Amino acid sequence: MSNPLHDQNGLTEKEFLQRYNPETFDRLAVSVDTVVFSIDSRIQTQNYRKLDEQKLTVLLVKRNEHPYLGRWSLPGGFVGSQETLDQAAQRVLHDKTGLDNVYIEQLYTFGHPGRDPRMRIISVAYLALIDRSQYRLMNVDTQKITDLSWCEIDFPKNDPLRLRIGDEELPSQIAFDHATLIREGLLRLRNKIDYTDIVFNLMPEQFTITHLQQIFEIIGGEKLLAPVFRRKIACKITPTGEYTQERGHRPSQLYVYRRP
Amino acid sequence: MSNPLHDQNGLTEKEFLQRYNPETFDRLAVSVDTVVFSIDSRIQTQNYRKLDEQKLTVLLVKRNEHPYLGRWSLPGGFVGSQETLDQAAQRVLHDKTGLDNVYIEQLYTFGHPGRDPRMRIISVAYLALIDRSQYRLMNVDTQKITDLSWCEIDFPKNDPLRLRIGDEELPSQIAFDHATLIREGLLRLRNKIDYTDIVFNLMPEQFTITHLQQIFEIIGGEKLLAPVFRRKIACKITPTGEYTQERGHRPSQLYVYRRP
DNA sequence: CAAATAGTGTCTATAAGACAGTATCGA
DNA sequence: TCGATACTGTCTTATAGACACTATTTG
Secondary structure: OOOOOOOOOOOOHHHHHHHOOHHHOOOEEEEEEEEEEEEEEEEEEEOOEEEEEEEEEEEEEEOOOOOOOOOEEOOEEEOOOOOOHHHHHHHHHHHHHOOOOOEEEEEEEEOOOOOOOOOOEEEEEEEEEOOHHHOOOOEOOOOEOOOEEEEEEEOOOOOOOEEEEOOEEOHHHEOOOHHHHHHHHHHHHHHHOOOOOHHHHHOOOOEOHHHHHHHHHHHHOOOOOHHHHHHHHHHHEEEEEEEOOOOOOOOOEEEEEOOO | OOOOOOOOOOOOHHHHHHHOOHHHOOOEEEEEEEEEEEEEEEEEEEOOEEEEEEEEEEEEEEOOOOOOOOOEEOOEEEOOOOOOHHHHHHHHHHHHHOOOOOEEEEEEEEOOOOOOOOOOEEEEEEEEEOOHHHOOOOEOOOOEOOOEEEEEEEOOOOOOOEEEEOOEEOHHHEOOOHHHHHHHHHHHHHHHOOOOOHHHHHOOOOEOHHHHHHHHHHHHOOOOOHHHHHHHHHHHEEEEEEEOOOOOOOOOEEEEEOOO
């Protein structure tokens, strides 16, 4: 790609690049921050009956340095000079959470001046979806898991987003503009769930149709009719012939995702 | 947002920020590059008949400096330290093309190392849609219009993208990874045309349904059935009662976009 | 048996696809 | 009249919504 043409200063491309000084532009930093969603499938026993409640959750990291020391943030870090943005997202995610080789896609780039008090930081946000049961969390940097937490999400259609860790409501406790990133990630997920297969990145290997429908309902923020849902999803899944062993009602068949 | 907590070095947030040195990270630059689409409505006279052919086009700038001196590129430039990314896109677009106050949306961020030979440059790509008849182009930096050109696009569904200026096929003549940016812009436009109203940013104030359908066909890359198209578009447009004055066939009614 | 959840059948309402037909201009 | 494009009517087909119904388990 060497260009022998001479520019207005009489330089060829090679000469131009040798004299190019990167310090002539304003100092900026670029970071990647990842919105990691997973499903919390908690099974409770109540009055001799199993009750399983699905929750959509996002992975947060307690900041152990300024700014926003002690607040919850998305796992993020700076982009290295020799890696692609996708690689940076995967590396940073591994360093902060121990997650490896997960589904990611680029979400949006946030660059409002003042979004970080240190300096101008442009953040390329990523969306990640995992089946939580396949991973064990660990902040590789600090060797602690105590500063990682799954934050529960409520996002009914036409209602504002609510975030909660345990009993604590925490939109106001979230560092930087990360609450906005979470919201954008949810909207992307809600939008793409109907015309892509990304939802299966959240699912275990085997699942029931009812379980899958509940996840569509949580992400879509509205109830669905079972027969309609079953018709639409049928072409994407394969029955295994195995059944759950619930108690007190008809067992439900387990399915696996059928890759197109 | 001042945090009185002390970190592992015993510093409060204020103290930490005062000592923060931005030079500790690798040097990166952030640019914005905008894919500007418009419709070329060329009216030709042939055998005493009017023939109007619609073309989808993208705005290119001939580079007058290294690297890629003399090649075609998207209008782009570096992000200033005190502006948002959207503001940077609008400012750079104005400086390079004279366009002002146009519809833009963020497209995708490209950051492959080596995509620019000068240094590591992260490019936030934008998509812009304009009604070309409302603007006059001018490279404000150079005061020349000769280094601006509308490049014709052919992108049939399931076929590769083709770009042409006059008789010259030019994917190989395009600077940086800008051919990829154009392709992503087209895919975004093709995707959003069916569930948003962004196409009307490409339209003049008044237009016929046939004209609008042709633009859907160019962007979608496939022919549509007129009755189906008319049914679907009816709720988005209002008839004006005025008619075109074509010759040799029934005049067609002019419509305007009805904002929701 | 009842209670609970899994799963199906089917009618209806709505929208998409296809194509024939009518409308209105100039030559 | 014809040729051309604008526009409409309507039949057929596909899909979404609604809801009643059957199936299989435990207590």
